[in-house]
Structure formats: structure tokens, C-alpha cells
Amino acid sequence: MNVDEALIVVEQEFLSRELSPIERLVFRASWIGQTYTDIALDSAYGLDYIKEIGSKLWNDLSDALGQRVTKKNLHLVLKQYGQNSTAKSNSRMGQVSPREQIARQDSLSSFPQAEIEFPGRPVPLDSSLYINRPPIEELACYEIHKPGCVLRIKAPRKMGKSSLLNRIMAHATTEGYKTVVLDFQEADTAVFTSINKFLRWFCANVSRQLQLTPKLNDYWDEDLGSKMSCKIYFEGYLLKSINSALVLALNEVNRIFEYPEIAQDFLPMLRAWHEQAVQVETWRKLRLVVVHSTEVYLPLKLTQSPFNIGLPLKVPEFSLEQVQQLAMRYELTWAEGEAGMRRLVPLVEMVGGHPYLLSMAFYQLSGKEMTLEELLQKAQEPTGIYSAHLRSLSVMLQEEPELAAAFKRVISSEGSVFVGEVAIYKLESMGLIHLDGDRAKPSCQLYRVYFRNNLKNPNLIDFRLEELEQENVQLQRLSNLDELTQLANRRYFNQYLKTLWQQVEEIPPLSLILCDVDYFKFYNDAYGHLAGDECLQQIANAIRVCVTHPANVVARYGGEEFAVILPQTDAHTAVNVAEEIRAIVKALEIAHDNPDVDGLPDRFVTVSLGVASIKPGSKSSPEMLIAAADEALYQSKRQGRDRVTLHTENT
Structure with a gap:
């Protein structure tokens, strides 16, 4: 009997009720031999509270069975019950054993197998490919019921944070809570130029997602400062305008780590809001979910950090049993049973329980493009699937x-x-x-x-332009890709631009185009995020058509922003390329006719572009080029959008 089977017996046979998330946590941990101290450390709950929950659970089981049940004799009691009460158990459960019932529940809760998507994006809510990792889902859904709570979800990239977040927010919606999700990767770079601009962006976005009219100017007071103005705006307007709890999810908070001056103000503010919930009733409505990858180390004072309060959830790797579940949901029938589990062991030894790496493997295997043995042999090669x-x-x-x-x-x-x-x-x-x-x-x-x-010599990086051109030809296979658009991502953009600055004698001049989709927020609101994703994909393909030289790089710069790096390209040529991009995007005729928004200048999606050109050298920097292109882009927007502006000294 495994822990899932034991839980079914306890809930359906002994107690005739579902255990609470905390009871399940204590039961699962006790089953695998953890002490109360271990459970408290892993879950961030107090030791006395864990002991109290455990004591009550064992008392309830003792009363139900008529014999003493403790943490230590749990296995023995359930084993004896299974031996002595098989017939009675099968009768009460409709002649279905716990193992069979779990299989049946898994089958009933699974969804029709649609076409399997390439891994890399969050797993949709209705997908059978999401694997629960008890007890984190239960703990998260339990935690957001607490007034003023903070839930912290952290894990490296591609470990399933966004998929978990989507399920937490869906649960909050079913509970009648208001929900807002802010993804800091969608914010323009200009948003991070000051704490005042950042907090106004923050408040405006929360307002619109709550379908409230932004009233920033009514609450913003320069004499009080932006942080206090933000607090007053939430307390006096947003939280008072809703009649339920608000679950505010902040996704990709690590983006803020790139801007220490913003982080040093914003993150302590979140902690202060959490502490306000103890004293002020209005703040009890707010429940924060903070999601971040932890690649960036940002030191904060213990009394100011939001990363040492609330409930921390570290998204774990898959166990071997969960790996087998995932393989079966990819319809890999050879993974079934004990023999199938043994076949999966070499794969787990190769990639561990990493959800993305496993999904990549099963995606390839489900398409029968290679055998498991071939995949394992080629996994670590530079041209392999990873x-x-x-x-x-x-x-x-x-x-x-x-x-x-x-x-x-x-x-x-x-x-x-x-x-x-x-x-x-x-x-x-x-x-x-x-x-x-x-x-x-x-x-x-x-x-x-x-x-x-x-990684034979980590301090030596070859920056020759010839090799960079070859790398760009193989961008699809060998560089960092944005999963949605299949363009280079922001990280690769930054790295490539810095690399080009090393080639002062070889590549003058250097031009940059920044491109922003006009009124994209309104487009997303009108047509939905799926249509928004498709719109971005079409625009990415259009830009790719206009930029074909191997040394050029097209990147997704932000949420609806794109960037084009043009080595050995003067300003005149770069403007021509930008005009071609603007025209071809408009020719796509992506409908943007939103009756709820007055004043849209065009019935179709358009783009605004800023162009800058510079000669790399000791008196210039990549940041100067980006700032110049960004200023030109701002001028295009200010002058009516759907246009190209070249940066000049007088711009």
C-alpha cells in the first residue's frame, strides 16, 4: 500500500471525510518517516501547530478504528486493516481496491488527449499533462483563504511555476475572489526608470484587471512620495471598491532584481502591506502570491524582505512514480507497470526529475522520432534535443x-x-x-x-564575428529562444549586443530598431490572450521576413516589444528596414476594431518603431544605443504611432 492508497482508505473507510490540506501534509510526511520537526521546516508552519494537527488526526483515527493509532504504528495499523477487512472494504467501495480506485480516478479526471504541444509553455488548465506534486497544490489553495497572506513560489526556470500559479488563480476564482496576475516580463523597459513610474504602472494595471477606472491622479501626492501614494491608492480606492478578497499574483518578480533601486523600494513595500493586515481590516482582503526564479541573488535586510514571510513553496522535481504518470499521459504504453518504470530509470538518472527536460524527452518519444536508447545516447550532444x-x-x-x-x-x-x-x-x-x-x-x-x-575554460569566450554569424544561422537549435515567437530572447539579445561591442574595428556602424505593437493591451482585452499570442507570432514572422542577413538578430525584447540588431548597417538603411517592417505588419490586416475603446486610429494592428545608429567604441556603450532607440520609439508613439522615427541629437 502506498501513501495515495492509504489516504483513500483513511478518508473513505475510516473518517468518511476529506482531510484538510494540512492534515494530508502531516499524513504524507508521517507515512515516509519524517519527524514533526522535519515537517515544520519543510512547510514553514510552526512546530507546535504541526504537532497539534498530528495529534488530532491520530485521535480521530483511533476513535474510528477502536484502537490506538500513532505516528509510529501507522503502517502496521493499515497493513492489519488491509489483511482483516479486505471483503468489507471491497463491498463498501463497490468491489474496487484502493489501487484500482486511484487508477479509475486518474482516468476519470484525465482529459481527452488533444494534439500535444511542444513543451516550454505553462500547461493549460484542461490538460492531462499536468502532474500534481502533493502537497504543494493543496497547501497553496489552502493558504490563499487566509486574510493578508503571502504565498511565495520559487524554483529555477521551467520547473512548472507558471502552471502551478494558473491553478491557484483558477481555484481563487471558483472561491469568488477577485484575481489579478501581473507578469513583470510584460513591462516596458521605460517602466523601470524610476520607482514613481513603476508604481504608477503597477497601480494602473491592477485597476484595469479589476475593471476599475484608474484614478491615479486623485490619490498621487508628490509630497508624500510614490510608495505612500501607492499604499493610499490600494487602501482608499482599489480594496474598498471590491466586495471580496483580492488574490494578487506577481509573476517573474526576478525581473525586478535587474533594477536594484526599484527592488530596494518595492519589495519592502510588499512586506509592509502584509504586516498591515494584522492591524487594518481593509488590508486583510489582500492575498499576495509572489513567483520568481532565483537565478539572481538580491540581498535585503531581514526586516524588509518579503522572501522570509508567508508560506514558501519550492516546486520539487518529479518522483519516479510521477515520471511514469507523465510518460503514460504522453501515451507511451511501454512505460506501464513495473517493467516500464525500470525502463524509465536511465532517463531519470540522465535528467533527474526536471519537468521540462522530461517533457521534452516524452514529446520526442511520443512522436516516434527516436527511441529511448537513442535519446539517452544523444542527450548531451550540442545538437541534441536539450x-x-x-x-x-x-x-x-x-x-x-x-x-x-x-x-x-x-x-x-x-x-x-x-x-x-x-x-x-x-x-x-x-x-x-x-x-x-x-x-x-x-x-x-x-x-x-x-x-x-x-566548459573547459570558463574565462575565455571567443567573440569573432564570423563565429557569431554561424551561431545566428543555427539560432533555432543552438541559442536562447523565446518559446512563443521562436525569436531570440532578451538574454541572447543582451549577450549578442555586448559581444558586437568587442568588434570595434570590424563592424562600424551598428544600428538598432525597437518595435512596439500599438495599443496591444486593448487588443488583448478585446480578443483574449490566445488571440494576443497569435498576433505576436504573426508579427514576429513578418519581422523575420524583413531581416535575413545571418549577422542580424531579431529578438523579442519584452511583452509586445521586438528588437532588431543590424551590424554593419548605417542609419539610412536601418530606417528603410524599419519602414518595411511597419508596412508588412500593417498589410497583415490583423483586425483591431474594439467598440469599447474610442479613438483607435486604425482598424488593424500597427506598430511603432524607433531607430538608432552608432559606432561602437570606448566613448559609447550598448546602453547608449538602446536608450537612443527607445527615445526614438517614444517619439513615434507621441506623434501618433504607426510610424518610424530616427534618433537624432535633437530628438
């Missing part, structure tokens, strides 16, 4: 030579090794290591083998 993921990690390491050197020590050791507290924190946050006390070892064999072969 090339884009491995390369993105490689770029992160190359950006921090000291971190790369620390990781090289980890993969060079057959055992575990200590490489310093900060390096351990960052490497674990990236998902590259597992900890054995204060010592590190590679989290999976894939990383050990790949980086042993490709």
Missing part, C-alpha cells in the same frame, strides 16, 4: 566567470564539494546542483557530461 536549454545555462555561467569556475569544480569532482555560499546559492537556484549538507554535486548526469565537454 541544446537550447543547455546553451541558455551556459550563457548564464559565461556571464559570471567566477560562478562558471565554481561549477567546473563541482562537475570535475566525483563526490560533493564546497564551492562557497554565494556560488552554491546561485547554482542551486539555476537547478544545476543538488546539496549534500553544505556541499554540492551536479543535479543530473546531463549537466555533468555536457559542461565537462563545453
Whole structure:
């Protein structure tokens, strides 16, 4: 009998009720032999509270069974019950054993198998490919019922944070709560130029998602400051305008880490709001869900940080049983049963329980493009199915030579090794290591083998333009991609632009185009996020058609922003390219006729573009080029949008 079977027996046979999320947590942890101290540390609940829950649960079971049940004799009691009461159990459960009932429930709760999408995006709510990882889903849904709570979800990239968040917010909606999700990756770069601009953007977005008219100017007071104005706006307007709790999810908070001056003001403000809930009734309506990847280390004072309050949920890797569940949902029938589980062991040894890496493998195997044996043989090769993921990690390491050197020590050791507290924190946050006390070892064999072969000299990076052009030709396979548009992502854009600055003698001049989709927020509101995604994909393809030289890079710069890097291209030519992009996007005739919004200048989606050109050198920088293009883009918007503006000194 496993823990899921035991839970069914306890809930349906013994207690005739569902256990609460906290009771399930205590039961599951007790079943695998954890102490109350272990449970308290893992769940962030107090030890006395965990003991109280456990004591009540064992008392309830003792009363139901007529014999003493304790944490220590739990296995024995259930084993004896299974031996002595099989007939009675089968009769009360309709002649279905616990194992059979779990299988039946899994079948009933699964959804019709639609065409399987390429992994990388959050798993849809109605998808059978989402694997529950008890007890985090139960704990999260339980926690948001608490007034003024803070729920913190953290994990490295592609571990399933967004998929979990979507389910938490769906649960909140069914409970009648108002929900708002802000993804900081969707914010324009200009939003982060000051705390005042950032907080006004923050308040305006929350207002619109609550379908409330933004009234920033009625509450904003320069003498009080932007943080106090933001607080007054929430307390005096937003929270008082709704009749239910508000679950506010802040996704990709790590984007703020890139702007320390913003982070040092905004993050302590969140903590202060949480503390207000103890004293002020209005703030009890607010429940915060903070979601972040932890690749960036940002030191904050303990009394100011929102990362040491509330309930922390660290999204775990899949267990072998969960890996088997996922394989079966990809219709890989060879993974069924004990023999199938044994076949999966080498894959788990190669990639661990990483959801994205496993989904990539099962996606390829479900398409019968290769066998499991072939996949395992080629997994760590530079052209294998994991090339884009491995390369993105490689770029992160190359950006921090000291971190790369620390990781090289980890993969060079057959055992575990200590490489310093900060390096351990960052490497674990990236998902590259597992900890054995204060010592590190590679989290999976894939990383050990790949980086042993490709991280031979972490301090040496070859920046020759010829090699960069070859890399761009193979961008689909070898570089960082934005999953939605299949363009280069922001990280690759930054890295490539910095690299070009090394080639002062070879590539003058250098031009940059920044492109923004006009009124895209209104388009999303009118047609929905799926239509918005499709719109962005069409525009990405249109830009790709206009930019064909191997050394040029087209990137998704932000939510609805795109960027084009044009080495060896003067301003006149860059403007012509931008005009071609503007015209071809308009020719797509993507309908944008929103009757709820007055004053839209065109019936179709259009774009505004800013162009800047510069000669790299010691007196210039990538940041100067970006700022110039951004200023030109701002002028295009201010002058009516659907136009191209070239940056000049007088712009």
C-alpha cells in the first residue's frame, strides 16, 4: 500500500471525510518517516501547530478504528486493516481496491488527449499533462483563504511555476475572489526608470484587471512620495471598491532584481502591506502570491524582505512514480507497470526529475522520432534535443566567470564539494546542483557530461564575428529562444549586443530598431490572450521576413516589444528596414476594431518603431544605443504611432 492508497482508505473507510490540506501534509510526511520537526521546516508552519494537527488526526483515527493509532504504528495499523477487512472494504467501495480506485480516478479526471504541444509553455488548465506534486497544490489553495497572506513560489526556470500559479488563480476564482496576475516580463523597459513610474504602472494595471477606472491622479501626492501614494491608492480606492478578497499574483518578480533601486523600494513595500493586515481590516482582503526564479541573488535586510514571510513553496522535481504518470499521459504504453518504470530509470538518472527536460524527452518519444536508447545516447550532444536549454545555462555561467569556475569544480569532482555560499546559492537556484549538507554535486548526469565537454575554460569566450554569424544561422537549435515567437530572447539579445561591442574595428556602424505593437493591451482585452499570442507570432514572422542577413538578430525584447540588431548597417538603411517592417505588419490586416475603446486610429494592428545608429567604441556603450532607440520609439508613439522615427541629437 502506498501513501495515495492509504489516504483513500483513511478518508473513505475510516473518517468518511476529506482531510484538510494540512492534515494530508502531516499524513504524507508521517507515512515516509519524517519527524514533526522535519515537517515544520519543510512547510514553514510552526512546530507546535504541526504537532497539534498530528495529534488530532491520530485521535480521530483511533476513535474510528477502536484502537490506538500513532505516528509510529501507522503502517502496521493499515497493513492489519488491509489483511482483516479486505471483503468489507471491497463491498463498501463497490468491489474496487484502493489501487484500482486511484487508477479509475486518474482516468476519470484525465482529459481527452488533444494534439500535444511542444513543451516550454505553462500547461493549460484542461490538460492531462499536468502532474500534481502533493502537497504543494493543496497547501497553496489552502493558504490563499487566509486574510493578508503571502504565498511565495520559487524554483529555477521551467520547473512548472507558471502552471502551478494558473491553478491557484483558477481555484481563487471558483472561491469568488477577485484575481489579478501581473507578469513583470510584460513591462516596458521605460517602466523601470524610476520607482514613481513603476508604481504608477503597477497601480494602473491592477485597476484595469479589476475593471476599475484608474484614478491615479486623485490619490498621487508628490509630497508624500510614490510608495505612500501607492499604499493610499490600494487602501482608499482599489480594496474598498471590491466586495471580496483580492488574490494578487506577481509573476517573474526576478525581473525586478535587474533594477536594484526599484527592488530596494518595492519589495519592502510588499512586506509592509502584509504586516498591515494584522492591524487594518481593509488590508486583510489582500492575498499576495509572489513567483520568481532565483537565478539572481538580491540581498535585503531581514526586516524588509518579503522572501522570509508567508508560506514558501519550492516546486520539487518529479518522483519516479510521477515520471511514469507523465510518460503514460504522453501515451507511451511501454512505460506501464513495473517493467516500464525500470525502463524509465536511465532517463531519470540522465535528467533527474526536471519537468521540462522530461517533457521534452516524452514529446520526442511520443512522436516516434527516436527511441529511448537513442535519446539517452544523444542527450548531451550540442545538437541534441536539450541544446537550447543547455546553451541558455551556459550563457548564464559565461556571464559570471567566477560562478562558471565554481561549477567546473563541482562537475570535475566525483563526490560533493564546497564551492562557497554565494556560488552554491546561485547554482542551486539555476537547478544545476543538488546539496549534500553544505556541499554540492551536479543535479543530473546531463549537466555533468555536457559542461565537462563545453566548459573547459570558463574565462575565455571567443567573440569573432564570423563565429557569431554561424551561431545566428543555427539560432533555432543552438541559442536562447523565446518559446512563443521562436525569436531570440532578451538574454541572447543582451549577450549578442555586448559581444558586437568587442568588434570595434570590424563592424562600424551598428544600428538598432525597437518595435512596439500599438495599443496591444486593448487588443488583448478585446480578443483574449490566445488571440494576443497569435498576433505576436504573426508579427514576429513578418519581422523575420524583413531581416535575413545571418549577422542580424531579431529578438523579442519584452511583452509586445521586438528588437532588431543590424551590424554593419548605417542609419539610412536601418530606417528603410524599419519602414518595411511597419508596412508588412500593417498589410497583415490583423483586425483591431474594439467598440469599447474610442479613438483607435486604425482598424488593424500597427506598430511603432524607433531607430538608432552608432559606432561602437570606448566613448559609447550598448546602453547608449538602446536608450537612443527607445527615445526614438517614444517619439513615434507621441506623434501618433504607426510610424518610424530616427534618433537624432535633437530628438
